[in-house]
Amino acid sequence: MRLGAQDDKTTDGIVATLEVIGGKWKPLILFILLHEGTKRFGELRRMLPLITQGMLTNQLRELERDGLVERRVYQEIPPKVEYKLTAHGKTLDPVLTDMCSWGFKHLDFMRD
């Protein structure tokens, strides 16, 4: 993304982070995998009743492409696919936790 400021460098990191976790369902998916470990596709789907299959696949693919999620396919009939965070994915924990707590403070702030 071209931002055009003299010292893009400062915010390039934030932009990169946003591009990775900015998707509508991504924080939720990451949180689930972070706290519940390995999950099958169908399990994730059941935990996210409002997501469509297409979107779940899409978001998981992007998270995989970005190296945060590992996809493991078992060659069986019926198919079985498991998802879990990579080591790199787990390093997001403090960031997510920070954003989470600030967000709650913000919600409180806006209520007044």
Place this chain on the structure above:
Amino acid sequence: MRLGAQDDKTTDGIVATLEVIGGKWKPLILFILLHEGTKRFGELRRMLPLITQGMLTNQLRELERDGLVERRVYQEIPPKVEYKLTAHGKTLDPVLTDMCSWGFKHLDFMRD
């Protein structure tokens, strides 16, 4: 935003944070105001050569609505308007810093 998981509560904070700083130019604007203090509209515009006036106004209005930025109008001819972070806006500092450093680690990670 309705997400539909059983325990939305956990990620509501992150979603709230994303809604506040998720705009394309917002992290950049926040960073500038955070590190350079008060800025006039025209100054911000010059520091962001690629943004249009419309978008700058739009993003600043949303940041103001969300209580992060204070807008101060001087009743003069020609008009003069200054923007700066509110006390609440400044509390974003650690979050932005965290996201920034993780983003850089991520960029390094993806390079290999």
Place this chain on the structure above:
DNA sequence: CGGGATCCCTTACGATACTG
């Protein structure tokens, strides 16, 4: 100088149907 109003385009998001 610092906007507002309008129109347009791309992208993210989503519903539905079908498949190895």
Place this chain on the structure above:
DNA sequence: CAGTATCGTAAGGGATCCCG
């Protein structure tokens, strides 16, 4: 079971012109 393919919609972002 875990997807793909296709199509449609809504929102974010942007260009341009006008105004107090």
